[in-house]
Amino acid sequence: MTASCISLFEFNDQAEINRFNSIDDQVMGGISSSGLIISENNTAKFSGTVSLENGGGFASTRAALNCPVLSPSQGLKLRIKGDGKRYKLRLFNSDNFDSVAHESPFIAPYKSWMELEMPFASFKPVWRGKPVAGADAFNKDQICALGLMISEKQVGDFALYLDWIRAY
Numbered sequence: 001m002t003a004s005c006i007s008l009f010e011f012n013d014q015a016e017i018n019r020f021n022s023i024d025d026q027v028m029g030g031i032s033s034s035g036l037i038i039s040e041n042n043t044a045k046f047s048g049t050v051s052l053e054n055g056g057g058f059a060s061t062r063a064a065l066n067c068p069v070l071s072p073s074q075g076l077k078l079r080i081k082g083d084g085k086r087y088k089l090r091l092f093n094s095d096n097f098d099s100v101a102h103e104s105p106f107i108a109p110y111k112s113w114m115e116l117e118m119p120f121a122s123f124k125p126v127w128r129g130k131p132v133a134g135a136d137a138f139n140k141d142q143i144c145a146l147g148l149m150i151s152e153k154q155v156g157d158f159a160l161y162l163d164w165i166r167a168y
Contacts, residue, residue: 006073006167008065008146011044019063023097023147024048030056034150039161046148047159058129059158062147064095070140070167075119079163082108085154091123092145093138100127101147102138108160117168 009016020036034048048059076089087108090101102123106116125135129151146165150158 004072004168005077006068006070007164008068008076008167009044009063009162009165011038011162011164012042014038017044020061021063022048022059022061024059025051025054025056028056029054030058032056032059034059034061034158036061044162045159046162047157049157050150050155052153052155057153057155058149058151060090060147060149062090062092062145064145065143067142067144068167070143073120073140073167075117075122075168077166077168078106078116078118079113080106080108080116080161081111081113082160083158084108084110085150085158085160086152087160088149088151089118089123090147090149091138091143092147093136093142095144098128100125100132100135102126103149113161113163 017038022034025032031053032050036046039045088103088105090103104118104122120140125132
């Protein structure tokens with residue numbers, strides 16, 4: 001890791017994994033399910049099943065942060081591999097459970113590791129999956145939570161592996 005990177009998550013032990021909680025469509029009657037576990041190669045594995053039954057269609061996981069000061073940073077960098085599906089990295093300026101998220105979509109490369117850079121400018125405000133016009137400006141110095149989500153009617157099993165998440 002270079003001196004200009006700030007580590008947010010290094011997914012190499014259970015303590016990092018335990019910081020995350022699943023928030024799936026079950027909160028509104030759906031039956032999708034997910035979890036974040038430590039994988040066989042000491043990385044995080046965000047996996048589960050997405051179902052559209054009962055009005056559902058999303059699975060997510062979220063961890064609180066201690067509002068790191070990221071002023072000098074331009075964005076986030078992730079080392080990932082996955083299943084070729086679309087995911088969203090979500091950032092929150094509030095620790096309120098049902099607050100506006102700022103999210104940026106990405107595709108998890110199929111079976112090969114890659115480093116993905118996500119500039120802060122690519123994150124757009126949403127609330128419950130819908131764009132929010134007139135939302136408060138995103139403040140990179142007040143990121144209080146970070147999450148991952150799969151949605152967009154991608155029914156079935158999914159798996160996203162994460163080695164680390166850092167600010168660059």
